[in-house]
Amino acid sequence: MSNIGKNVTIAATARIGENVTLRDGVIIEDHVVVGDNCYIDYNTIIKENVTLGANSFVGANSILGEFLQDFFDGNVNKKHPLTIGEHALIRSGAIIYGDTEIGPYFQAGHRVTIREKTHMGEHVILGTLSDVQGDCQIGNYVHMHSNVHIGMKATLKDFVWIYPYVVLTNDPTPPSETLDGVTVEKFAVVCTGTVVLPGLHIGQDALIGAGTTLTKDVPDMTIMVGNPGRPVGNVTKIRNDKGEQVYPWRYSFKRGMPWKDSDYDHYIAEQK
Amino acid sequence: MSNIGKNVTIAATARIGENVTLRDGVIIEDHVVVGDNCYIDYNTIIKENVTLGANSFVGANSILGEFLQDFFDGNVNKKHPLTIGEHALIRSGAIIYGDTEIGPYFQAGHRVTIREKTHMGEHVILGTLSDVQGDCQIGNYVHMHSNVHIGMKATLKDFVWIYPYVVLTNDPTPPSETLDGVTVEKFAVVCTGTVVLPGLHIGQDALIGAGTTLTKDVPDMTIMVGNPGRPVGNVTKIRNDKGEQVYPWRYSFKRGMPWKDSDYDHYIAEQK
Amino acid sequence: MSNIGKNVTIAATARIGENVTLRDGVIIEDHVVVGDNCYIDYNTIIKENVTLGANSFVGANSILGEFLQDFFDGNVNKKHPLTIGEHALIRSGAIIYGDTEIGPYFQAGHRVTIREKTHMGEHVILGTLSDVQGDCQIGNYVHMHSNVHIGMKATLKDFVWIYPYVVLTNDPTPPSETLDGVTVEKFAVVCTGTVVLPGLHIGQDALIGAGTTLTKDVPDMTIMVGNPGRPVGNVTKIRNDKGEQVYPWRYSFKRGMPWKDSDYDHYIAEQK
Structure with missing residues (x-):
C-alpha cells in the first residue's frame, strides 16, 4: 500500500515497495526498484536501472540515473545501473549518474552532482552544490561539505573531511590527456578554500x-598552510579554546561516528 | 481574480490574493498565503506555512518552505513558518527553508539556498548559487553576490558587501562541536574569493x-590583503581611476541605497 | 513526426522540427523554434523567442529564454531572442537568458547559468554550475570547466581554457558603477581557483x-603563480612527466580541437 500523488508516472517494469510516498509529478522509469518506506518528493525523476534502498528520502526536482555520455550516441539510454543503499537522505535538486554505487546512510545537501563510476562507502555526507566528477573512490564516513569539487580519479579514504570550496584537481599540465587524481588518507582534514x-x-x-x-605531498600528522602550502608543524600541537589537544580529531570528536556511543579506542578494540 | 495555469494545485487552506499569476505546474500547500499581484513561475513548489508578500515574483522550479531536519523524523512536516516580505524578486531555482524571515524588497539570483533560522532585513540581495547556511543574522541593504557561502552563526550588519566565492567559516578546529560565526560590521566590503x-x-x-x-580580526577602516591577510593601510588612501577617494564607499556610491536620491549625509540627517 | 510525452505544452506559434522528442512536462512557449532531431528532456521550459538548432539535446529541468530584468516591469516578457546553434548538448538544470547567441556544438554541464548579451562562438564548453554573468564575448573552442564565474564584460578569445573555481572580476573599487572586464587572449590557460x-x-x-x-597584466607566454601573482618564467620551460615540452599546448594537445586529425601547423596551413 503506497501513497501516490497526482500526475505520477510509474513504468510497467518498475518495482515500488511497501509504504512508499511518491509526491505529485514523480517519474519512475523502467527497471527502477524503490525500497519500502521511501519518500520521493515532487517532480523527481528516477531514470532507468536505479535501485534505491529502503527507508530513503529523495528531495524534489532530483534526477537519479542521469544519462552518461553514451546516451548522446543516438539518444538511447544504455544500461548504467545506479545503486543507492538504505536510509539515504538526498535533499532536493540532486543529479546522480548511473554506473555508481553509494552505500547506506548516505546524506546529501541540495543540488549535488555525482557522476559515473563513483563508489562511495557508508555514512558518506556530501554538502549542497558539491560535485563529484566521477571515477572516484570514496570510503566510509567521509564528510564532504558544501560546494566541494572532487576531481576525477580522486581517492578519499575512510573518515576524511573536505570543507567548502575545496577543489581536488587532476591534470598536471592542463590541458592534457593525463588524469592524476588526488589521494587523501584516513582521518585527514582539508579546510575551506x-x-x-x-x-x-x-x-x-x-x-x-x-x-x-x-x-606538495603532505606527510602524516602534518599541518600545511599558505600559498604555496608549507608545513608548519605537527597536528598534535593544536589546542582548542579550552587548551585541549584536538588532533588527531578521532580522539575528541564523536558526532556521527561509529564510536559515537563510546570512544575511538573502544571502537577499534571491538572491531578486532 | 487570478490567472491560474494548467496542473496547478492549491491546497484548501491556502489563501491566494488578487491578481496573482500561478503558471503551469505550481503547487501551493496548506496554510500558504500569497499576497496580491504575485507572479509564481512554472513548477514552483510552495510548501506549508509560507507567507509571500504582495507584489512578489518567484521564478520557476523554486521550493519555498523546504523541509527542515525534523521532517525526516517520520516524514512529517512540522510547523516552521517562512515569511517573505513584499516586493520580493526571487529568481528561478531557489530553495528557501522554513523558520526564516526575509524583509521586503529581497532580491535573489538563481538557485540560492537559504536555510532555517535566518533573519534578513530589507533590500537584501543574494546572488546566483549563494548559500546561507542558517542561523544567520543579516541586516538591511546587505549585498551578497554570486556563489558566496555564509556559514552558520554569521552576522552581517547593514550595508555590508560580500563578493563572489567568499566563504565565512565557523569551526575553529574542524571537525568540532563549536560554531563560531563571523561578524561583519556596517559598510564593510569583503572582496572576491x-x-x-x-x-x-x-x-x-x-x-x-x-x-x-x-x-585575524580587522580594525575599522582597514585594508587587508594576502594569504594570510595583512593590513596594508587605511581605506581612505584608495583612489579610483579618476584619482577620487572612494572609501568609505557610502559617500561615493548611491545605486540601490536609501540615499540614492540625495547623499549619505542628507540621508542620515533625515533619519534623525 | 515527433515523439511527444505526457503533459507537454506547445504554444500555437512554436515550430517543432522533424523527429523531435519532447519528454513529459516540457513547456514550449510562443515563437520558439526547435530544429530537427532535437531531444528535450523532462520538464524543461523553453520560453518565448528561443531558437534551438537541429540535433540538439537539452537536459531535464532546464529553462531556456529566462526573463531579463525588464520582465519585472509589469511582469510582461519583452522580446529578447536566444539563439543556440546546431548540435548543442546542454545538460540538465541549465538557465539561459534571452538576448544571447551561442554557436554550434555548444556543450554544457549541469545547472549552468548564462545571462543576457552573451555571445559565444562554436565548440564552446561550459562546465557544471558555471555562471556567465552576461555582456561577455566568448570566442571559439573556449573551454570553461566547472564552477567558473565569468564576470560581466569579460572577453575570452579563441582556444582559452578556464579551470574550476576561477573568477573573473570587473569592479575595481567595489561597490562602484565601473565595470572593467577581464580580457584573456588566445590559447591562454587560467588554472583552478x-x-x-x-x-x-x-x-x-x-x-x-x-x-x-x-x-597585474600578464605578458604573452608567461607563467604567473602566487598571491599576489608573480611571473616565474616562460611557459616553454614546463615539462610533463615524460620530460616533454607541453606549452604552448596547441602543439601537444588535440582532443576536441579543429586540428584533432592532424596537428596545429597543418591546421593553420589549411586555413590560409
Whole structure:
C-alpha cells in the first residue's frame, strides 16, 4: 500500500515497495526498484536501472540515473545501473549518474552532482552544490561539505573531511590527456578554500589549513598552510579554546561516528 | 481574480490574493498565503506555512518552505513558518527553508539556498548559487553576490558587501562541536574569493581585498590583503581611476541605497 | 513526426522540427523554434523567442529564454531572442537568458547559468554550475570547466581554457558603477581557483597557476603563480612527466580541437 500523488508516472517494469510516498509529478522509469518506506518528493525523476534502498528520502526536482555520455550516441539510454543503499537522505535538486554505487546512510545537501563510476562507502555526507566528477573512490564516513569539487580519479579514504570550496584537481599540465587524481588518507582534514594540485598524496591525520594552495605531498600528522602550502608543524600541537589537544580529531570528536556511543579506542578494540 | 495555469494545485487552506499569476505546474500547500499581484513561475513548489508578500515574483522550479531536519523524523512536516516580505524578486531555482524571515524588497539570483533560522532585513540581495547556511543574522541593504557561502552563526550588519566565492567559516578546529560565526560590521566590503576564518570580526568600513585568507580580526577602516591577510593601510588612501577617494564607499556610491536620491549625509540627517 | 510525452505544452506559434522528442512536462512557449532531431528532456521550459538548432539535446529541468530584468516591469516578457546553434548538448538544470547567441556544438554541464548579451562562438564548453554573468564575448573552442564565474564584460578569445573555481572580476573599487572586464587572449590557460582582478589582460599562451590571485597584466607566454601573482618564467620551460615540452599546448594537445586529425601547423596551413 503506497501513497501516490497526482500526475505520477510509474513504468510497467518498475518495482515500488511497501509504504512508499511518491509526491505529485514523480517519474519512475523502467527497471527502477524503490525500497519500502521511501519518500520521493515532487517532480523527481528516477531514470532507468536505479535501485534505491529502503527507508530513503529523495528531495524534489532530483534526477537519479542521469544519462552518461553514451546516451548522446543516438539518444538511447544504455544500461548504467545506479545503486543507492538504505536510509539515504538526498535533499532536493540532486543529479546522480548511473554506473555508481553509494552505500547506506548516505546524506546529501541540495543540488549535488555525482557522476559515473563513483563508489562511495557508508555514512558518506556530501554538502549542497558539491560535485563529484566521477571515477572516484570514496570510503566510509567521509564528510564532504558544501560546494566541494572532487576531481576525477580522486581517492578519499575512510573518515576524511573536505570543507567548502575545496577543489581536488587532476591534470598536471592542463590541458592534457593525463588524469592524476588526488589521494587523501584516513582521518585527514582539508579546510575551506584549499586547492590541491594533481596527483598529490595527503597523509593520514594531516590538516590542510583554510585557503591553502597545496603543491606538495603532505606527510602524516602534518599541518600545511599558505600559498604555496608549507608545513608548519605537527597536528598534535593544536589546542582548542579550552587548551585541549584536538588532533588527531578521532580522539575528541564523536558526532556521527561509529564510536559515537563510546570512544575511538573502544571502537577499534571491538572491531578486532 | 487570478490567472491560474494548467496542473496547478492549491491546497484548501491556502489563501491566494488578487491578481496573482500561478503558471503551469505550481503547487501551493496548506496554510500558504500569497499576497496580491504575485507572479509564481512554472513548477514552483510552495510548501506549508509560507507567507509571500504582495507584489512578489518567484521564478520557476523554486521550493519555498523546504523541509527542515525534523521532517525526516517520520516524514512529517512540522510547523516552521517562512515569511517573505513584499516586493520580493526571487529568481528561478531557489530553495528557501522554513523558520526564516526575509524583509521586503529581497532580491535573489538563481538557485540560492537559504536555510532555517535566518533573519534578513530589507533590500537584501543574494546572488546566483549563494548559500546561507542558517542561523544567520543579516541586516538591511546587505549585498551578497554570486556563489558566496555564509556559514552558520554569521552576522552581517547593514550595508555590508560580500563578493563572489567568499566563504565565512565557523569551526575553529574542524571537525568540532563549536560554531563560531563571523561578524561583519556596517559598510564593510569583503572582496572576491576571500576565506574568513571562524569567529573573526571585520570592522566598520573595512575592505578585504580579493583572494585574501583572513586569519585575524580587522580594525575599522582597514585594508587587508594576502594569504594570510595583512593590513596594508587605511581605506581612505584608495583612489579610483579618476584619482577620487572612494572609501568609505557610502559617500561615493548611491545605486540601490536609501540615499540614492540625495547623499549619505542628507540621508542620515533625515533619519534623525 | 515527433515523439511527444505526457503533459507537454506547445504554444500555437512554436515550430517543432522533424523527429523531435519532447519528454513529459516540457513547456514550449510562443515563437520558439526547435530544429530537427532535437531531444528535450523532462520538464524543461523553453520560453518565448528561443531558437534551438537541429540535433540538439537539452537536459531535464532546464529553462531556456529566462526573463531579463525588464520582465519585472509589469511582469510582461519583452522580446529578447536566444539563439543556440546546431548540435548543442546542454545538460540538465541549465538557465539561459534571452538576448544571447551561442554557436554550434555548444556543450554544457549541469545547472549552468548564462545571462543576457552573451555571445559565444562554436565548440564552446561550459562546465557544471558555471555562471556567465552576461555582456561577455566568448570566442571559439573556449573551454570553461566547472564552477567558473565569468564576470560581466569579460572577453575570452579563441582556444582559452578556464579551470574550476576561477573568477573573473570587473569592479575595481567595489561597490562602484565601473565595470572593467577581464580580457584573456588566445590559447591562454587560467588554472583552478584563480581570482583575476578587474580589467586585467592575460596575454596569448600565458599560464596562470592554480590558486593565483592575479593583480597585474600578464605578458604573452608567461607563467604567473602566487598571491599576489608573480611571473616565474616562460611557459616553454614546463615539462610533463615524460620530460616533454607541453606549452604552448596547441602543439601537444588535440582532443576536441579543429586540428584533432592532424596537428596545429597543418591546421593553420589549411586555413590560409
